[in-house]
Amino acid sequence: MSVLARELHIEAQEARAERLRTGLLRTVLALGVGFILLPLVIVVVYSFSSVAYGVFPPPGLSLRWYGNLLAQDAFRGAFLRSLGIGMAATAAALVLGFLAALALVRARFAGRELLRAFILSPIVMPKIVLGVGWFIFFARLGLQGGILPLILAHTVVVLPFVVTILAANMVGLDPSIEEAAQDLGAGPLTVLWRIVLPQVRPGLAVSALLAFIVSFDQVESSIFLVRGANNTLPIEMFLYMEKWQDPTIAALSTVLIFFAGLLVAGVVLLARGADLRRLAGR
Amino acid sequence: MRMQGLSALGLLLPALAFMVVLFVVPLGVYLINGFHVFEAGRIVPLWSLRTFIEFLGDPFAYRVIGASLRLSLLVTLLALVIGFPLAYALHTRVHSAAGRAVVALLLFSPLVVSVVVRTYGWFILLANRGLVNTALGALQLLNEPLPLLFNFRGVVISLTHILLPFAIFPIYSVLARLDVSLKETARDLGAGPWEAFTRVTLPLAMPGVVAALICFTLALSAFVTPQLLGGGRVQVLPLMVYNSTVEINWPLGAVAGLTLLVLSVAAVWSLNALLRRLPSV
Numbered sequence: 339m340s341v342l343a344r345e346l347h348i349e350a351q352e353a354r355a356e357r358l359r360t361g362l363l364r365t366v367l368a369l370g371v372g373f374i375l376l377p378l379v380i381v382v383v384y385s386f387s388s389v390a391y392g393v394f395p396p397p398g399l400s401l402r403w404y405g406n407l408l409a410q411d412a413f414r415g416a417f418l419r420s421l422g423i424g425m426a427a428t429a430a431a432l433v434l435g436f437l438a439a440l441a442l443v444r445a446r447f448a449g450r451e452l453l454r455a456f457i458l459s460p461i462v463m464p465k466i467v468l469g470v471g472w473f474i475f476f477a478r479l480g481l482q483g484g485i486l487p488l489i490l491a492h493t494v495v496v497l498p499f500v501v502t503i504l505a506a507n508m509v510g511l512d513p514s515i516e517e518a519a520q521d522l523g524a525g526p527l528t529v530l531w532r533i534v535l536p537q538v539r540p541g542l543a544v545s546a547l548l549a550f551i552v553s554f555d556q557v558e559s560s561i562f563l564v565r566g567a568n569n570t571l572p573i574e575m576f577l578y579m580e581k582w583q584d585p586t587i588a589a590l591s592t593v594l595i596f597f598a599g600l601l602v603a604g605v606v607l608l609a610r611g612a613d614l615r616r617l618a619g620r
Numbered sequence: 621m622r623m624q625g626l627s628a629l630g631l632l633l634p635a636l637a638f639m640v641v642l643f644v645v646p647l648g649v650y651l652i653n654g655f656h657v658f659e660a661g662r663i664v665p666l667w668s669l670r671t672f673i674e675f676l677g678d679p680f681a682y683r684v685i686g687a688s689l690r691l692s693l694l695v696t697l698l699a700l701v702i703g704f705p706l707a708y709a710l711h712t713r714v715h716s717a718a719g720r721a722v723v724a725l726l727l728f729s730p731l732v733v734s735v736v737v738r739t740y741g742w743f744i745l746l747a748n749r750g751l752v753n754t755a756l757g758a759l760q761l762l763n764e765p766l767p768l769l770f771n772f773r774g775v776v777i778s779l780t781h782i783l784l785p786f787a788i789f790p791i792y793s794v795l796a797r798l799d800v801s802l803k804e805t806a807r808d809l810g811a812g813p814w815e816a817f818t819r820v821t822l823p824l825a826m827p828g829v830v831a832a833l834i835c836f837t838l839a840l841s842a843f844v845t846p847q848l849l850g851g852g853r854v855q856v857l858p859l860m861v862y863n864s865t866v867e868i869n870w871p872l873g874a875v876a877g878l879t880l881l882v883l884s885v886a887a888v889w890s891l892n893a894l895l896r897r898l899p900s901v
Binding site: 381 | 628631635646647726731734739740750781784837840841844848857862865870884888
């Protein structure tokens with residue numbers, strides 16, 4: 339073979355090998371996505387099963403578990419409670435986190451990194467430990483079983499997420515705009531509200547969404563703070579699952595998956611909308 | 621905004637005060653219980669190290685700690701082994717940015733759904749007549765169902781799934797920031813694809829892999845999955861904390877919780893120390 343022919347042959351071989359690797363990696367990725375989504379898909383399918391015992395594939399299809407779900411007031415109450423707590427904790431965390439993030443990003447003082455680590459520490463703490471701590475703490479204060487302890491506890495849990503995201507958003511801010519405003523006579527509150535806040539709106543949206551999702555999902559941190567009639571939704575589901583495993587939980591889970599999907603789709607569309615508007619030069 | 625130290629402290633004060641009252645104090649109150657003693661069904665609030673000493677001499681306690689460490693190590697290993705190829709494939713073999721966004725969304729989508737829901741999904745999958753056993757049976761690979769539920773195996777599988785996004789995300793973040801030309805240069809200089817991977821890409825991706833070790837801490841703290849899928853056979857530290865508290869044995873719960881805290885903090889510190897040791901990208 340001539341030198342040129344040999345080089346072309348080698349190139350063709352390498353291209354084939356590359357295509358093989360691509361095919362292999364793409365298959366791995368597809369399998370991975372399938373594995374990730376499998377439990378959720380199974381739950382949705384199982385919610386339409388016609389029988390109560392754990393059989394897959396289900397022998398028949400039925401809507402009876404959705405009917406059963408609607409008949410359970412406990413879940414409805416728990417859902418509304420989780421919703422309310424999530425919104426309150428998110429709001430509180432946004433206020434505290436906004437101020438804290440700005441200070442952490444802008445100011446230079448000794449111990450800043452230590453304070454940052456302190457505020458972020460609940461993320462790596464075992465939530466069950468915090469859960470028991472809050473239980474004893476609020477019991478001593480005579481507040482056990484109420485909604486307030488749950489809101490306060492969830493605020494602590496989601497605050498690190500809010501601070502991290504907002505701080506990342508604030509790093510890129512131009513302080514000279516704020517200084518100009520101050521030179522023109524604006525007080526610090528005005529500067530925060532009318533100059534800083536509008537610039538970190540995307541960060542506020544993302545951290546609000548994340549905070550809400552994290553709060554809604556809390557089990558260990560809250561399981562000792564709830565009283566029988568006062569459960570949050572994941573705890574209600576958790577306790578139900580410990581006793582019964584019929585597809586009513588699957589029906590409820592499907593509803594939650596659906597709402598989560600709507601939420602994510604909504605945020606994605608909003609983000610796309612914001613991008614499009616920016617492109618249009620608004 | 622011009623910010624002197626004092627005004628910065630002013631901004632931080634609400635969050636700090638909130639954290640001290642609602643995080644440090646409850647934690648302190650909880651840990652103080654470790655110095656009390658549980659006797660004849662009541663908590664005796666004297667100051668004593670007896671609960672600690674009993675715990676450290678209790679073989680059951682060591683079994684629990686061992687189970688916790690085993691579970692966390694196994695889950696972390698699996699999450700890395702599965703997560704790295706997925707992060708790598710996503711980064712290198714999905715060419716459109718939109719495609720990458722879609723796949724990334726799919727990979728992280730389970731996180732918006734409650735851990736109870738995800739655990740329940742595994743409950744259905746791993747049951748004796750669940751999908752896994754039915755599929756394996758249909759493929760003639762099994763004569764009788766494999767017991768995957770209410771044991772250690774099932775908890776490992778489901779917890780790996782639940783923590784997988786936390787392994788994929790850091791690795792993918794680091795890979796996405798790598799300079800592509802480095803790998804191309806290696807290839808141009810004659811390295812084969814495997815060599816380029818092991819000697820250029822992999823070392824540069826190490827910060828991501830180390831960051832993914834957060835799965836270990838998250839696995840240590842896992843409660844819902846071992847409780848619901850372990851069938852009482854997977855006794856890990858969070859369960860010990862829970863059970864002790866339910867039985868009003870707060871001193872034991874506090875000691876177990878302190879052990880869990882110490883292990884978690886040690887894991888995070890080691891992770892950060894490792895990260896600092898690595899050359900930054």
